[in-house]
Amino acid sequence: MKVKPFYAGLIFGLIFAFSQAFLGYTWxxxxxxxxxxxxxxxxxxxxxVFTRYKISEYILPFLSTFGVISGSxxxxxxxxxxxxxxxxxxxxxxxxxxxxxxxVFGLIATFCPVRLFVLLSFGDLEVLFxxxxxxxxxxxxxxxxxx
Amino acid sequence: xxxxxTYFMIASFTIGAIIGFIGYSSRFCTMAGIRNLIxxxxxxMFTGIIGILVGxxxxxxxxxxxxxxVFQNFPIFLKTKLFTKISKILxxxxxxxxxxxxxxxxxxxxxxMHVKAGSGNLDSVIYLIGFYIGIIYFILFxxxxxxxxxxx
Numbered sequence: 001m002k003v004k005p006f007y008a009g010l011i012f013g014l015i016f017a018f019s020q021a022f023l024g025y026t027w028x029x030x031x032x033x034x035x036x037x038x039x040x041x042x043x044x045x046x047x048x049v050f051t052r053y054k055i056s057e058y059i060l061p062f063l064s065t066f067g068v069i070s071g072s073x074x075x076x077x078x079x080x081x082x083x084x085x086x087x088x089x090x091x092x093x094x095x096x097x098x099x100x101x102x103x104v105f106g107l108i109a110t111f112c113p114v115r116l117f118v119l120l121s122f123g124d125l126e127v128l129f130x131x132x133x134x135x136x137x138x139x140x141x142x143x144x145x146x147x
Numbered sequence: 148x149x150x151x152x153t154y155f156m157i158a159s160f161t162i163g164a165i166i167g168f169i170g171y172s173s174r175f176c177t178m179a180g181i182r183n184l185i186x187x188x189x190x191x192m193f194t195g196i197i198g199i200l201v202g203x204x205x206x207x208x209x210x211x212x213x214x215x216x217v218f219q220n221f222p223i224f225l226k227t228k229l230f231t232k233i234s235k236i237l238x239x240x241x242x243x244x245x246x247x248x249x250x251x252x253x254x255x256x257x258x259x260m261h262v263k264a265g266s267g268n269l270d271s272v273i274y275l276i277g278f279y280i281g282i283i284y285f286i287l288f289x290x291x292x293x294x295x296x297x298x299x
Binding site for chain 1: 150152155156158159160161162163164165166167168169170171172173174175177178180181182185186191192194195196197198199200201202203204205206207209210217218219220221222223224225229230235236238239240241242243244245246247248249250251252253256257258260261262263264265266267268269270271273274275276277278279280281282283284285286287289290293
């Protein structure tokens with residue numbers, strides 16, 4: 001680890017707050033970065049381009065998830081740790097299905113785990129149920145995997 | 148709206164790139180923090196979550212202290228009525244329960260899977276393909292069903 005997780009989290013929180021203030025993300029609370037919300041907006045925007053799907057004016061082509069991918073690519077090249085990990089063939093369908101399911105659950109909750117904690121720091125106490133649910137989910141999955 | 152589409156595209160891409168760089172360098176993951184705390188009693192990853200809470204609190208409160216109109220409803224629990232809609236709380240709970248279970252199975256929260264995909268893990272690339280197809284499927288077919296079930 002080149003950066004300690006505490007400092008990474010601190011920088012994340014500050015970046016989210018300042019970019020929310022200065023870049024004009026005003027229509028939603030704590031919406032500077034959200035893995036699920038931003039990719040949903042991008043996909044909605046794309047579907048509205050290719051079909052006659054109607055959208056509101058606040059749906060914009062956010063590229064932050066692709067920014068994350070390219071940022072981590074640059075980092076792994078800078079640290080010379082980039083290597084391709086090949087897929088096990090038995091894993092292929094499970095990973096696809098789990099990705100599909102995580103998108104569905106994320107859209108039901110309307111936030112990704114990162115935005116969950118940013119929303120909590122923004123003062124949204126309803127999200128406490130989300131924190132409880134997230135911890136309970138991890139606990140249940142550990143119990144199921146240990147069997 | 149005073150900003151153009153290109154502005155938002157470039158701004159969000161830049162923020163994402165910075166976050167991705169730091170996320171790779173620190174191996175930040177919300178799921179791993181809680182899992183390591185429960186399973187191994189390691190606190191180091193969990194400090195990342197505390198860091199995000201502290202950083203967000205410092206940033207939001209400082210900026211709204213300087214200019215109160217920046218965030219219209221900064222402490223949400225003071226500005227709006229909470230806990231009025233049971234259906235919303237139920238949706239939040241169900242969604243994050245599923246996210247927690249799936250994140251533990253695939254060994255990373257959605258943010259961490261994006262970072263892993265960037266550093267060359269093809270498993271998480273497959274996960275991301277499923278992720279984006281799932282988003283499109285939800286928008287087109289599932290959203291109305293969910294709204295109609297949870298409309299109380």
